Amino acid sequence: MSEITFSSRAYCKIILHAAKYPHCSINGVLLAKAGSYKNKDIEFVDAIPLFHISLNLTPMAEIALTQIDQVASTQGLIIAGYYTAHENLRENLLEKANHRISDKIAENFSAACLVVVDNRKLSPHLDNLALKVAQFNDGKYRAVDVSRILLNPMHTLDVCTSLLEQRVYKSLADFDNHLDDITLDWINCNINREIEEIE
Amino acid sequence: MEMDNLKQLNWSEARDLLRTWRDNNERKSEEVLYFWKSLLEYNLNKLGSEKFVVLEQVCIAALDCYNIPVVDFCIKQLSNEFPNSLRVKKYYAMRLEAQERYDDALKVLDSLIKKDETNNAPRKRKIAILKAQGRNVEAIKELTDYLKIFMADTEGWQELSELYIAEQDFNKAAFCVEELILHNPHNHLLHQRYAEIRYTQGGFDNIELARAYYCQALKLNPSNLRALYGVYLSSSNIAASAKCTAQKKKEAVKLAEWAVSEIKKRYLAAKEDQKDTNLEDRLSALQIS
Numbered sequence: 001m002s003e004i005t006f007s008s009r010a011y012c013k014i015i016l017h018a019a020k021y022p023h024c025s026i027n028g029v030l031l032a033k034a035g036s037y038k039n040k041d042i043e044f045v046d047a048i049p050l051f052h053i054s055l056n057l058t059p060m061a062e063i064a065l066t067q068i069d070q071v072a073s074t075q076g077l078i079i080a081g082y083y084t085a086h087e088n089l090r091e092n093l094l095e096k097a098n099h100r101i102s103d104k105i106a107e108n109f110s111a112a113c114l115v116v117v118d119n120r121k122l123s124p125h126l127d128n129l130a131l132k133v134a135q136f137n138d139g140k141y142r143a144v145d146v147s148r149i150l151l152n153p154m155h156t157l158d159v160c161t162s163l164l165e166q167r168v169y170k171s172l173a174d175f176d177n178h179l180d181d182i183t184l185d186w187i188n189c190n191i192n193r194e195i196e197e198i199e
Numbered sequence: 200m201e202m203d204n205l206k207q208l209n210w211s212e213a214r215d216l217l218r219t220w221r222d223n224n225e226r227k228s229e230e231v232l233y234f235w236k237s238l239l240e241y242n243l244n245k246l247g248s249e250k251f252v253v254l255e256q257v258c259i260a261a262l263d264c265y266n267i268p269v270v271d272f273c274i275k276q277l278s279n280e281f282p283n284s285l286r287v288k289k290y291y292a293m294r295l296e297a298q299e300r301y302d303d304a305l306k307v308l309d310s311l312i313k314k315d316e317t318n319n320a321p322r323k324r325k326i327a328i329l330k331a332q333g334r335n336v337e338a339i340k341e342l343t344d345y346l347k348i349f350m351a352d353t354e355g356w357q358e359l360s361e362l363y364i365a366e367q368d369f370n371k372a373a374f375c376v377e378e379l380i381l382h383n384p385h386n387h388l389l390h391q392r393y394a395e396i397r398y399t400q401g402g403f404d405n406i407e408l409a410r411a412y413y414c415q416a417l418k419l420n421p422s423n424l425r426a427l428y429g430v431y432l433s434s435s436n437i438a439a440s441a442k443c444t445a446q447k448k449k450e451a452v453k454l455a456e457w458a459v460s461e462i463k464k465r466y467l468a469a470k471e472d473q474k475d476t477n478l479e480d481r482l483s484a485l486q487i488s
Contacts, residue, residue, distance in 0.1 A: 023226065023263070025365075054364050057395040059409075063428050088333050179425050182469045 002040035003148050004113060004133050008156040009195050013047040013172070013188065015130065015160050018085040018117050020169040024052040027099065028174065029065070030081030030115065031072050037111040040135060043152065044081055044113075048186060049174035050101075055084070061101055064175045064186075071187070080109050083131075085117035092118045094134045094143055106136040114141045124164060126157045159198045168194060205230060210238040214246060214253070221256055228263035231256060235269065243276075251280060258290055262297045270294055285311050289320055301328050319349050326358075335362055353382050360392075369400045387420035394429050403442040409433045410454075424465065431458035 006014075010030060017026050028049040032042050048068050050061065065079065072078055082102040086092065097116045106112040114134040121130035133149050134141040151157065163169070172191055173184035208216070213234040220227050235257045239246070246253055258273035274294065277287045288311055295304035305328065311321040322345055329338035342359045349355060360375035376393045383389060394412035397405040410433035416426035434455035438448050 054361065054392075054395070056364050056367055056399065058399045059395055059429050059432050060425060062432060088331070091333055179428075182424060182465055 001145060001148050002042070002111070002135065003150060004041075004135065004144055005043040005150040005152050006131070006156070007043060007045045007152055008159050008199055009192055010044040010047045011131075011151055011156050012160045012163055012195050013049060013191065014083050014085075014115070014117060015122070015126070016163060016169040016172045016191070017047070017049040017052075017174060018119075018122065019164055020172050020174075021052040023087065025055050025085065025087040026050075026052045026174070027055050027082065027084040027101070029068060029079050029101070029105070030083055030113065031068075031077040032080035034073070034076050034078045037109075040111045040137075042080060042111055042113065042135075045077065046192075047083060049172060049188075051176045052174060053176050055099070058100060060175065060179060065101065065104070078109060079105055080111065081105065081113035081115055083115035083117065085119060089119050092116055092120065092132065094132055094141070098141065102141070106141070110136065112136040112141075113144075124161070126161045126164070129157070153199065159195060162198055163194070205233060206237075208234075208238075210242040210245070213238045214249065217253060217256060218249070221252065226263070228260040231260035232264055232266060232269065235260070251277060255290075259293075262290075262293050265297060267294070267297070270297070285315055285318055286320070289324065292321065292324055296324070296328060296331065299331075301332065304328060319345075319352060322349075323355065330362075335366060338362060339366070351382070353379055356382075364396070369396050372396050373400075385419060387416040387423050387426065390416035390419065391423060391426050391429065394426070394433070398429065398433060403437070403440050406433050406436045406440075410437065424462075427458055427461055427465075431455050431462065434458065 014028065017028060026049065028047055028051075030044040031046040031048065032044050050064055069079060082099060082105055084097045084099065086096070094114065094116050097114055102112070102114045112135070114136075116132045116134075118130045118132055121128045129146070129149060129151065131149060132146075133144040135144050136142075168191060173186055173188060175186050177184045178186045217231060217234065217239075219225075220231070239253065239257070243250060243253075254273045254276050258270055258277070261267075261269035261273065270290075271294075274287065274290050277290065278284070281287050288307065292304045292307040292311070295301075295307065305325065308321040308325050308328075311318065326338050326341045326345065329335075329341060339359065339362050342355060342362065346352065346355050346359065356375050356378045360372045360379070363369070363372035363375060373393060373396045376389055376396065380386070380389045380393065390412045394409040394416065397412065398409040410430060413426045413429035413433060416423050417430060420426070434451045437443055438451035438455060443451065
């Protein structure tokens with residue numbers, strides 16, 4: 001079985017996005033280094049938050065993916081995964097998380113992953129990996145065993161807790177925010193820097 | 200607003216901010232509670248005629264953040280002032296909802312509906328409970344029945360359209376937005392939303408419709424960036440379609456090119472404010488062949 005690793009930048013930004021919009025469904029994409037992934041081990045190095053409004057509408061998703069693809073390739077990265085968090089606290093099924101975006105990613109990348117935030121594991125003090133992961137294999141997304149989901153570095157949960165305490169999620173910008181105010185940067189350089197500093 | 204900025208406000212500025220959020224129907228529960236605890240709780244009587252609307256606002260924010268002591272304080276103040284009010288009793292039901300005691304909440308709500316059949320607020324809370332329980336299909340059914348009675352409730356049509364989008368029933372979602380447009384023909388966001396739904400459905404006719412609505416949204420509000428992107432997307436799609444006549448294709452290509460140049464202008468204008476090194480790359484990705 002393959003190992004799926006999340007860098008602290010990727011993991012924290014997913015959680016920050018969920019924390020910023022606790023009353024909405026949210027989604028975004030995950031980036032990994034470009035290369036061949038024969039053994040299907042992946043490390044996600046970044047997360048780009050996309051939407052918190054009407055996730056099932058496609059036009060802005062097309063725009064976002066085109067732009068992210070462009071920017072990612074200039075940095076030697078590819079869109080390798082899709083993450084989502086359900087609006088409903090009790091909803092955390094991988095089966096319900098499938099989206100046109102995750103299908104599209106799987107078309108272009110054979111080791112693509114689908115990630116769902118396990119809402120019930122979120123709290124101000126994080127002590128549990130709050131993600132469920134499925135990887136594309138043999139034509140569909142199949143659940144990855146929790147023991148195969150890793151964080152790099154190991155103290156990422158502490159980093160994330162610290163960010164939540166300082167309410168850093170208030171300054172996170174997703175693509176919806178960018179469309180409302182073009183000066184907001186969906187790459188979130190400032191948050192990337194904060195994460196590095198705390199690490 | 201950053202939390203640091205909030206800390207520098209005095210109580211009357213906080214009161215004004217709360218008023219703005221009330222008027223714009225913004226869900227800023229964390230911030231409202233912050234102001235309550237730091238400033239407004241002790242200045243409650245200075246609020247004059249706003250006192251009770253603010254208490255309602257704080258009550259809802261406290262329910263959102265699950266701060267039950269604040270909820271109870273607010274409900275007590277409100278029920279002391281308005282002892283027989285059905286509007287205040289609704290908050291009892293919402294308190295039970297927050298604790299996920301849905302059956303008890305439903306009992307309270309049903310009693311409120313019995314006392315006043317024309318009061319729509321408890322009916323909507325019942326639908327909200329279905330949504331909270333993840334029973335979207337039932338929520339849709341109840342909301343549809345509700346709207347047969349309360350046809351002018353735009354909040355209801357808005358909620359229904361979003362439920363249909365969540366269930367990917369785009370035709371019905373579009374119908375709801377049409378109702379909203381009838382009530383609010385000058386709201387650019389509605390035209391944009393309608394266009395997004397039609398674009399999502401796909402097919403030549405839907406995309407032509409989407410383009411028309413995106414253009415209308417742009418006319419109503421030239422600064423709507425989603426509408427501008429939408430004009431580009433729908434025009435490019437039309438130009439690339441096999442069903443497109445030569446004449447239409449020419450127009451579509453022109454419109455798409457215009458949209459891209461407008462988008463570029465917007466980004467360049469914003470560039471002064473931010474260090475965006477990838478601007479040219481991002482926009483070149485949008486170029487049509």
